[in-house]
Amino acid sequence: MNEEISVVMSVYNEKISEVSSAIESILNQSIKPKEFIIILDNPENMELRDYLIKKEDLNPSIKLLINKKNIGLAASLNRGIESSRYGLVARMDADDIAMTDRFKEELKIMQLEDADVVSTNCIYIDEMSKVVGRKQAIPTKNQDITKILPIGSSIIHPSVLIKKSVFDECGLYRDFYTAEDYDLWLRCISNNKKIASIDKPLLKYRIRTQSMTQSNYFLVFLTANYQRKLYKERTKNRDNQDSFSKESYEHYLRNAGYYSSVKKKSFSKKLDDFNQAVKSLKEKRFRSAAQSLCKSISSIDMVRYVTYFIRYQILVLGIRR
Numbered sequence: 001m002n003e004e005i006s007v008v009m010s011v012y013n014e015k016i017s018e019v020s021s022a023i024e025s026i027l028n029q030s031i032k033p034k035e036f037i038i039i040l041d042n043p044e045n046m047e048l049r050d051y052l053i054k055k056e057d058l059n060p061s062i063k064l065l066i067n068k069k070n071i072g073l074a075a076s077l078n079r080g081i082e083s084s085r086y087g088l089v090a091r092m093d094a095d096d097i098a099m100t101d102r103f104k105e106e107l108k109i110m111q112l113e114d115a116d117v118v119s120t121n122c123i124y125i126d127e128m129s130k131v132v133g134r135k136q137a138i139p140t141k142n143q144d145i146t147k148i149l150p151i152g153s154s155i156i157h158p159s160v161l162i163k164k165s166v167f168d169e170c171g172l173y174r175d176f177y178t179a180e181d182y183d184l185w186l187r188c189i190s191n192n193k194k195i196a197s198i199d200k201p202l203l204k205y206r207i208r209t210q211s212m213t214q215s216n217y218f219l220v221f222l223t224a225n226y227q228r229k230l231y232k233e234r235t236k237n238r239d240n241q242d243s244f245s246k247e248s249y250e251h252y253l254r255n256a257g258y259y260s261s262v263k264k265k266s267f268s269k270k271l272d273d274f275n276q277a278v279k280s281l282k283e284k285r286f287r288s289a290a291q292s293l294c295k296s297i298s299s300i301d302m303v304r305y306v307t308y309f310i311r312y313q314i315l316v317l318g319i320r321r
Helices: 016-027 046-058 073-083 102-112 142-148 164-170 180-190 214-236 246-255 261-282 286-296 300-320
Strands: 005-011 035-040 062-066 088-093 117-125 131-134 161-163 195-206
Touching (some): 005 016, 016 046, 046 062, 062 073, 102 117, 102 161, 180 195, 214 246, 261 300
Parallel strands (some): 005 088, 035 062
Antiparallel strands (some): 088 161
């Protein structure tokens, strides 16, 4: 199997110390990438710009692309993918850290499973790079991942190794405000691509205390619902096409109340109630869990959210057994 890898990483406004750790973790892989394409999506950040230019000068494998203006994550990744020269594309985020044998283990599984996409599990780190948690076990086999994906994703985007031919057949990232990777994985299974995962933490995934706002949570929820709608369309169409356009996406968000501050606050409050219910359940405080759950499911949006959450957990639990 060809082991020539192009790494694609977009940088926006991360700390230089974080970007440095991310870069070094890729350069120090036990199987070296052939090229490391870094896209700076914030050309006005001169400190980052100067740092990345110096890294490119010192490392022949680094290829720096500087956007003329901020174009967003999906478009930046697409630019990197289109400029890549090798048959395998590895994703990386500018504030994460890859374990030394990440590529080695992904290549092994890709060959063993004849997979088109391979992801891994992760551990969570905070802004100080301290380990703060571990992700639950994830499904590893294509049939299980394919079964779960229409409900929710177990794929950790910055851990992915993917054949470049997948983008040729399924298309590049589409123009969503968030969750652009979930849409890609759903398009992969629509095109019968094989996905495998490694239930081993081969990535340190950085969690930020204030990384998600009220509008972010609501946006992710609504975007995922829209992407599932597109997936269902493709399953019904012989040509495997869907009705995606930026206009239809905007129309969906508008009709779903995304631009209503009242709806955003209401969703955020009910999500807090639901998370409290899950926490109380884990602590075996069943009365408190029931009370919080009842408060959370007082809207159609949260009923749908909770339904998907429960279905996902049941499927994952069933696979573990």
